Amino acid sequence: MKLDIIIAGVGGQGNLLASVALANYSMKKGLEVLGTETIGSAQRGGSVVSHMRISDKKIHSPLVPNGRADILIGFEPIEAVRNIHFLNPKGKFIINNYPVPTIFCNMGMEEYPSEEEILGALKARCSQGYVIGASEKAKDMGTLMMTNVIMLGALAGIEPFFEKQELERVIAELLPKKVLEQNLMAYEEGYKMVANSEANAVSA
Amino acid sequence: MQKRKFIMGDDAMAMGAIEAGVKVVTGYPGTPATEILEVIAKERPDIYTEWSCNEMVATEVAMGSSLANVRTLAVMKHNGTNVATDMIMHFAFTGVKGAYVLVSADDPGANSSQNEEDTRILLHTYGHLPILDPSSPAEAKEMMKAAFDLSEETSSAYILRPVMRVCHARSVIEEGPSTAPDREPSFENDRSRFVMSAVSEPKAGGKMRPLWRHELLNAKQAEYKEIAEKSPFNWIEKGEGHTGLVGCGIGYTYAKEALESLDLSLPILKLGTLPLPPKKVREFLNQVDRVIVFEEIEPVVEKMLKQICYDEKLQVEVLGREFFLPAEGELNTQIVLEALDKLAVAELPEDLKPFDRPKMPIRIRTQCVGCSHRSLLNAMKEVTRKHKGIVTGDIGCHDAGSFPPIELQSTIYCMGASIPMAAGLAKSGLGRPVVAMIGDSTFFHMGLPGLVSASYNRANITVVIGDNGTTAMTGFQPHAGSGINVMEQDVPKISIEEVVKAVGASVRKVNPYNIAETKKALEEAVTEEGVSVIIATAPCYLRNSKTDNLFFTPRAVEVNPERCNGCKICINDFGCPSLRYKDEKVTIDKATCVMCGMCADVCKRGAIV
Numbered sequence: 001m002k003l004d005i006i007i008a009g010v011g012g013q014g015n016l017l018a019s020v021a022l023a024n025y026s027m028k029k030g031l032e033v034l035g036t037e038t039i040g041s042a043q044r045g046g047s048v049v050s051h052m053r054i055s056d057k058k059i060h061s062p063l064v065p066n067g068r069a070d071i072l073i074g075f076e077p078i079e080a081v082r083n084i085h086f087l088n089p090k091g092k093f094i095i096n097n098y099p100v101p102t103i104f105c106n107m108g109m110e111e112y113p114s115e116e117e118i119l120g121a122l123k124a125r126c127s128q129g130y131v132i133g134a135s136e137k138a139k140d141m142g143t144l145m146m147t148n149v150i151m152l153g154a155l156a157g158i159e160p161f162f163e164k165q166e167l168e169r170v171i172a173e174l175l176p177k178k179v180l181e182q183n184l185m186a187y188e189e190g191y192k193m194v195a196n197s198e199a200n201a202v203s204a
Numbered sequence: 205m206q207k208r209k210f211i212m213g214d215d216a217m218a219m220g221a222i223e224a225g226v227k228v229v230t231g232y233p234g235t236p237a238t239e240i241l242e243v244i245a246k247e248r249p250d251i252y253t254e255w256s257c258n259e260m261v262a263t264e265v266a267m268g269s270s271l272a273n274v275r276t277l278a279v280m281k282h283n284g285t286n287v288a289t290d291m292i293m294h295f296a297f298t299g300v301k302g303a304y305v306l307v308s309a310d311d312p313g314a315n316s317s318q319n320e321e322d323t324r325i326l327l328h329t330y331g332h333l334p335i336l337d338p339s340s341p342a343e344a345k346e347m348m349k350a351a352f353d354l355s356e357e358t359s360s361a362y363i364l365r366p367v368m369r370v371c372h373a374r375s376v377i378e379e380g381p382s383t384a385p386d387r388e389p390s391f392e393n394d395r396s397r398f399v400m401s402a403v404s405e406p407k408a409g410g411k412m413r414p415l416w417r418h419e420l421l422n423a424k425q426a427e428y429k430e431i432a433e434k435s436p437f438n439w440i441e442k443g444e445g446h447t448g449l450v451g452c453g454i455g456y457t458y459a460k461e462a463l464e465s466l467d468l469s470l471p472i473l474k475l476g477t478l479p480l481p482p483k484k485v486r487e488f489l490n491q492v493d494r495v496i497v498f499e500e501i502e503p504v505v506e507k508m509l510k511q512i513c514y515d516e517k518l519q520v521e522v523l524g525r526e527f528f529l530p531a532e533g534e535l536n537t538q539i540v541l542e543a544l545d546k547l548a549v550a551e552l553p554e555d556l557k558p559f560d561r562p563k564m565p566i567r568i569r570t571q572c573v574g575c576s577h578r579s580l581l582n583a584m585k586e587v588t589r590k591h592k593g594i595v596t597g598d599i600g601c602h603d604a605g606s607f608p609p610i611e612l613q614s615t616i617y618c619m620g621a622s623i624p625m626a627a628g629l630a631k632s633g634l635g636r637p638v639v640a641m642i643g644d645s646t647f648f649h650m651g652l653p654g655l656v657s658a659s660y661n662r663a664n665i666t667v668v669i670g671d672n673g674t675t676a677m678t679g680f681q682p683h684a685g686s687g688i689n690v691m692e693q694d695v696p697k698i699s700i701e702e703v704v705k706a707v708g709a710s711v712r713k714v715n716p717y718n719i720a721e722t723k724k725a726l727e728e729a730v731t732e733e734g735v736s737v738i739i740a741t742a743p744c745y746l747r748n749s750k751t752d753n754l755f756f757t758p759r760a761v762e763v764n765p766e767r768c769n770g771c772k773i774c775i776n777d778f779g780c781p782s783l784r785y786k787d788e789k790v791t792i793d794k795a796t797c798v799m800c801g802m803c804a805d806v807c808k809r810g811a812i813v
Contacts, residue, residue, distance in 0.1 A: 009566070009750065011569070019374075020210070020374075021431060023210045024210060025375065027208075027210055027376060032376070033210060033374075033375060033376060034340075034373060034374070034375045035373065035374045035375075036369055036372055036373040036374065037372060038315060044569040044570060044571065044572055044601060044604065045567075045568075045569050045570050045572070045781060046567060046568065046569035047567050059375075060371035060456075060457040060458075060460040060461040060464070060494035061369075061458050061460075061461045061536070061537055062369050062374075062375075062457075063369065063458075063536050063537065064555060065461065065465070065536065065537035065538055065541075065556065066538045067555040067556050067557070067560065068465075068555070068556070069617075071782075078564040078565060078567075079564075079567070081561070081562060082229065082561070082564045083562050084559075084561050085558075085559040085561045085564075088555055089555065090555075101564075101607055101781070101784065102565045102566065102567045102568070102609055103567075103568055103570055103779065103781070104565055104566055104605075104608065105565050106609075106775050106779075106781070106783070106784065106785060107606075107608065107609050107772075107775060107776050108772075110566065110786065111565070113564070113565070121561075121562040125559065125561075126395040139795055144795050144796075
């Protein structure tokens, strides 16, 4: 068994908590885990990519090779496309449809691609995936900070390896008590976004 | 600590140092090495840890402790190793007393650095010091423990050279037994070793002492090689065919993964030490016609193998980063696979073939929303533009002021370079005002000698010190001006103002959130003679956002669409990421705005209120 996961986003979106949750979950199953983050020139609004590798055999390198990721989790649409080469054509993606504009886009020097362009770029590589409104939901529930937990709920909805209750317990161990209840509700919402409906599914 | 933990390579190295009985740990923050010292400070308050003012000081403090026969560790990134080079070149000659391990963390690919360097060249090829080069967090921990023992065995400093993907990789690490020696600090004079001076040495028949110590260092190499020969960090893996792969440090992991993904068994030589184990290398070279060397970053081992082939008259082709593999940046499994494909050793599987990903807009980092540097840089931009000034920059979060949209600083070099470079521009006869922009931690690191020199030499410059009370870029480490140390003890807060006054420069203090006040101070500074310093003090917003320690009064500002003419000064000049532009009007993204209100102050039309 092996599962290679790429989490692509922007500094401050909570990549790290998400990858630690997936690692702790896998460790509890007695599996090997190795991962790393690529932080584009520190944080401060730069791109952040986490590589998370899970296997029942020894894992050598912390970097997922091109074309070998089983799942691409995109916390931000263009960051997902920027890392699409990691995804295996037979893998799957799950993307948060909430753009974080770049400086050059804000300045009008570059244009942020349309939803169709982004979807087209993703589908050119991989036919199976989901696009969900995780950040919109998080905002509705009170804070953008819960985007990552909603994405993890959605992940549990699309990947049978991550058993829903068990992953929830692992996430709960990582969160401060004060925000726990709200985050677990967000996790449930994320799960519902993909598990019980085909509405967000994308197929080529 | 728990027995088994999912932790970073840095934490694993910290654990190794703790198990080895380290007593004194020094360093200066720098990605990817910072967490090693922080973890020790947090886990073990009984171990002395310090953020020194710079890496030179850190290596010197550690040397002092080593002379007291305790186990010491100095931690830095490659740029810091450059700073510490003078001391390193001296302890290479003298050797050490208590174990001395120096961590020199390299950042191949410069993911978080202003340049990429392979410090193996500086420390081994140039400094003749022995190096351990880990391939994984787990091996880094074992190497850390081994380095302490080997340092005492050889009476010389041992270097641990982890790269980014070791420091910042996360894996499951197990706690191990203590290897700490049971001894009290002690000091014995040994002037023929610890006094480095051009003096005749009676123990060497009157030979000059530096020459004699150089001979001893050269003679040590045989000892290091013996250690390398027996080292558990070097091994040969048998395989088929006449092409062998040499994996040094992290390079081994990519070679191994590539072969497994191709279901291919080639002979592998895994190397983790410098100097190399000569017999093991020869044994491997005798099995093959061709080797490919995978190492980060420079062709260090590759050139050593070429030398061995030449010396031993071995007909083995040695390929690597000199002419064959990419000469810059990180390695990865793809690079190994493509190399094997190019040599027709294996064919790339379909799913591993390069994929042309679509071009996406570039994303660069900037100041955080609410950061006091943004309004400071804005004030500096207005004043320097008016006076046709030039701004030299320095290392820290404020360096993003040199990128779009702010594009203020014209230079970024090494720590502290802003002030001397400003002095040089001013002394050139250019006749334009010159302003240096530096942060508080960098000021204490290497800014101070530059300021003293500028004042002494009567340079006509302005120096802006962005004083946010912390080393923000690397994750909020305290410094000499913070009033607290890494062990969370209250310590005297060194006053930048008093230091600057003592140097003889004029001082103006401003709150950078007050743009009008800051511009006024800048106007005065750039038009007066001599060294003028502006200290812009406001706590780092990212660190203090949830506290009352804010230097601005929150204001809920709105854009009045009637008054906004879409001039975009607030976006293209000021550059707050919470400002958006749509249908020729600016809007504020409420989800990310922190109500600092600075955009209202930069709007020339009063459209943001």
